[in-house]
Amino acid sequence: MKFNRDFLTSGTGQVLLVGAVLLLGVLAVRWQNQRRPAPALPAAKAAPSPVLPKTLTREGARFVKPPVAPSPAASSTTTPTTAVEKIEMPRATPLLIVAAPREVPPAPPAPSAPYGRLIPCETVVALESNRLDTPVIGLVTADVWHDGKLVIPAGAEVHGRAALDRTRERLAVQGEWKIVWRTPTADNGTEIGVQGLALDRELDTGTATFGERDGSAGLRGQIVKTNDDRELKLFAATFLASATAALQEARPTAGLLGDASVPTATARNAVLAGTGAVLREQAQAIREAIARDGFYLRVPAGKSFYLYVTQTLDLSQARRSPPLAHRAALSRP
Numbered sequence: 001m002k003f004n005r006d007f008l009t010s011g012t013g014q015v016l017l018v019g020a021v022l023l024l025g026v027l028a029v030r031w032q033n034q035r036r037p038a039p040a041l042p043a044a045k046a047a048p049s050p051v052l053p054k055t056l057t058r059e060g061a062r063f064v065k066p067p068v069a070p071s072p073a074a075s076s077t078t079t080p081t082t083a084v085e086k087i088e089m090p091r092a093t094p095l096l097i098v099a100a101p102r103e104v105p106p107a108p109p110a111p112s113a114p115y116g117r118l119i120p121c122e123t124v125v126a127l128e129s130n131r132l133d134t135p136v137i138g139l140v141t142a143d144v145w146h147d148g149k150l151v152i153p154a155g156a157e158v159h160g161r162a163a164l165d166r167t168r169e170r171l172a173v174q175g176e177w178k179i180v181w182r183t184p185t186a187d188n189g190t191e192i193g194v195q196g197l198a199l200d201r202e203l204d205t206g207t208a209t210f211g212e213r214d215g216s217a218g219l220r221g222q223i224v225k226t227n228d229d230r231e232l233k234l235f236a237a238t239f240l241a242s243a244t245a246a247l248q249e250a251r252p253t254a255g256l257l258g259d260a261s262v263p264t265a266t267a268r269n270a271v272l273a274g275t276g277a278v279l280r281e282q283a284q285a286i287r288e289a290i291a292r293d294g295f296y297l298r299v300p301a302g303k304s305f306y307l308y309v310t311q312t313l314d315l316s317q318a319r320r321s322p323p324l325a326h327r328a329a330l331s332r333p
Contacts, residue, residue, distance in 0.1 A: 109316075110314065110315040110316035110318075111146070111147075111149040111150065111151045111315050112146070112151070112312065112313055112314045112315060112316075113144065113146040113151045113309075113312070113313040114146070114312060114313075115309070115310065115311060115312055116308065116309065116310070117144060117146070117151075117308075117309045117313055118199070118306045118307070118308055118309075119140055119144055119152055119158070119179075119306065119307040119308075119309065120140065120141045120142045120201065120304070120306060121138035121139060121140055121141060121158050121304070121305055121306070121307050122138060122139060122141055122302055122303060122304045122305070123136065123137070123138050123219075123299060123300075123301055123302060123303045123305070124137040124138060124139060124301060125137055125301055126298060126299065126300050126301045127162055127171055127219070127221070127298070127299040128289075128296075128297070128298050128299075129164050129171065129289055129293060129295070129296055129297035129298070130285050130286070130288065130289035130296065131285075132162055132163065132164060134162070135159060135160070135161060136158075136159065136160040136161065136162050136171075136173050136198070137157065137158070137159055138157070138158040138159075138160075138305070138307070139155060139156070139157060139158070140152055140153070140154050140155060140156045140157075140158065140179075141154060141304070142154055146313075151313055151315065152179060152313070153181065153183050155182050155183060156179055156180060156181050156182055156183070157178075157179070157180040157182055158177055158178070158179055158180075158307055159177065159178040159180070160173045160174075160175070160176075160177045160178075160198065161173065161175065162219075164293065164297070165218050166293060166294070168217075168218055169223055169295055169297060170200075170217075170218030170219055170220055170221075170297070171198075171218060171219040171221070171297060171299055172197075172198075172217065172218050172219075173197065173198035173218075173219065174196070174197035174198070174217075175195065175197075176193055176194075176195060177193070177194050177195070177196050177307060178191055178192075178193055178194075179191065179192050179193075179194060189320055190318045190319070190320050191318065191319060191320070192313075192315065192317055192318040192319070193317075194309050194311055194313065195309070195310045195311045196307050196308050196309040196310050196311075197217060197307075197308050197310065198217075198218065198219055198305050198306070198307060198308075199215050199216065199217055199218075199305060199306040199307075199308050200213055200214065200215070200216045200217070200218060200219060200220050200305060200306075201214060201215075201304040201305050201306050202214040203304060215306065219299045219303060219305055220299070221297050221298050221299035221300065221303070222297070222298045222299075222300070223295050223296070223297050224286060224290065224295060224296040224297075225290070225294065225295045
């Protein structure tokens with residue numbers, strides 16, 4: 001039988017050829033599967049046993065504090081006892097409360113004034129050269145200010161001591177002075193000591209002009225001199241005493257030497273008699289002053305003068321007596 005090649009190129013031949021190839025492939029696969037052994041199944045694993053809790057037992061002895069060996073003296077009277085362990089609990093830390101210090105604002109500085117202040121004053125009592133033990137008492141007539149602050153108020157008292165200046169025929173007041181506050185405020189009664197001297201003040205209030213001797217040292221006043229009509233001035237002093245005697249009421253009385261007039265016991269006569277005695281004493285004092293000093297000087301009350309301060313005025317140095325300070329502290333809010 002002759003193989004026809006044209007049959008393979010035909011459609012029928014190609015179909016048959018493809019079918020033969022597929023059949024051979026199927027047969028080959030089946031043959032391979034029959035020869036390969038079946039895979040062994042994996043062995044089943046045993047289930048893990050459950051983990052049970054384990055109990056651990058620790059064996060040990062409790063620590064017992066060894067007893068303290070008793071002293072020989074105590075061992076004879078006491079029996080040893082079993083020491084008991086004491087467990088001290090930790091102490092609680094105390095709560096510390098710290099108060100911050102209160103900030104107190106600093107006190108304002110006390111008013112002050114520099115060296116050489118002039119404090120206008122006037123005398124309160126009359127001063128005489130024959131009675132130098134009389135204190136010089138004055139009142140401040142105007143406020144003293146410095147740097148916008150009141151340093152010395154008007155109405156304050158000034159106190160000093162006078163001495164006779166025979167060369168200038170004046171009363172010299174210098175050295176230590178006391179300034180005392182006399183105000184309706186809490187500073188009433190405050191005092192401060194200063195060094196200074198009195199200067200004469202000569203002011204014409206009508207024309208508001210100062211005289212030539214304004215600011216000169218010492219206090220000027222009325223002067224009686226021995227070389228200035230001495231007899232006339234002494235007569236004037238004694239005349240006042242005799243004039244009061246002439247003004248007394250008298251009644252006539254008869255006596256051994258004839259009629260005489262006797263002062264009657266009346267209030268007017270008593271006043272005039274006392275006035276005459278005072279004037280006679282004053283005239284005698286003037287005579288003694290003129291004989292001793294060469295003149296008699298009288299500074300009337302109300303005489304204007306300056307207190308010239310020869311130091312720095314620092315009111316922080318002012319002091320008060322304890323009772324006054326206590327009352328002032330209670331009066332403050």
